[in-house]
Amino acid sequence: MVPASPLDAQGSAPTGPEPVRWTLAIWLATGLGVSRDTPAPGTVGALWGLPLSLAIAALPGQAWQLTAIGILILMGGPLCGRAAADLARLDKTVDAKDPQAITWDEFTTVPLVFALAPDACRCAIWLALGFGLHRLFDITKPWPCRRLERLPGGWGIMADDVMAACYAAMTLAVLWRVWPG
Numbered sequence: 001m002v003p004a005s006p007l008d009a010q011g012s013a014p015t016g017p018e019p020v021r022w023t024l025a026i027w028l029a030t031g032l033g034v035s036r037d038t039p040a041p042g043t044v045g046a047l048w049g050l051p052l053s054l055a056i057a058a059l060p061g062q063a064w065q066l067t068a069i070g071i072l073i074l075m076g077g078p079l080c081g082r083a084a085a086d087l088a089r090l091d092k093t094v095d096a097k098d099p100q101a102i103t104w105d106e107f108t109t110v111p112l113v114f115a116l117a118p119d120a121c122r123c124a125i126w127l128a129l130g131f132g133l134h135r136l137f138d139i140t141k142p143w144p145c146r147r148l149e150r151l152p153g154g155w156g157i158m159a160d161d162v163m164a165a166c167y168a169a170m171t172l173a174v175l176w177r178v179w180p181g
Helices: 024-029 041-047 049-057 062-090 104-114 124-140 153-178
Strands: none
Touching: 024 062, 041 049, 041 104, 041 124, 049 062, 049 104, 049 124, 062 104, 062 153, 104 124, 104 153, 124 153
16 A cells, blocks of 8 residues: 555655656756756757747748747746746756756747748748847847846746847848848
C-alpha cells in the first residue's frame, strides 16, 4: 500500500534531496526542455519559431494568423512568469527575473517577424534573414527593448522580444521593398 503523505512506508520523512520536478510551465517555456541545457539557449530556442511561423502561415487568412500569434504572446506573460518562478525554486542559481532556459519569448515572437510579410518572403533565404534580424535585435536590445524587460513577471520576459520582432519585421519589410525576392 502506498502512503497518502510524503512519508515513506515506515512513516518517516524521506532523506536526500527532493527530486527535480519539472512543471508544465517549465516544459512549455523551455521548448519541451530543448533550451534547458544547451549553449546559446535563446538562439536554439528561437529555432522553434521557424516551423511555428510556417505552421501559422498555413492558417486561412491573416486575421487567423495574427490571432494565433496574439494568443501565443498573451499566454507567454503568465507562462514565462510561472516557469521563471518554478525554475528559480528548483535551482537557486537560476536568474528568477529572466532565466536563459526560458525561450517561449523567442520562439513565439519569431512568427511576428513574418506576420505581415508577403508569402514569397517565406523562402529559406528570407526566413534565415528574418530569424537573424530577430536574434540581432533581441541580443542588442535597442530602445525600448531593455526598458521593456523591467515590466513585472513574465511580461518583462515577453515584451522585449515582441519589440525585437517588431524591429525585425520592419527591417525585413524595408529590405523586401529594396530587394524583393
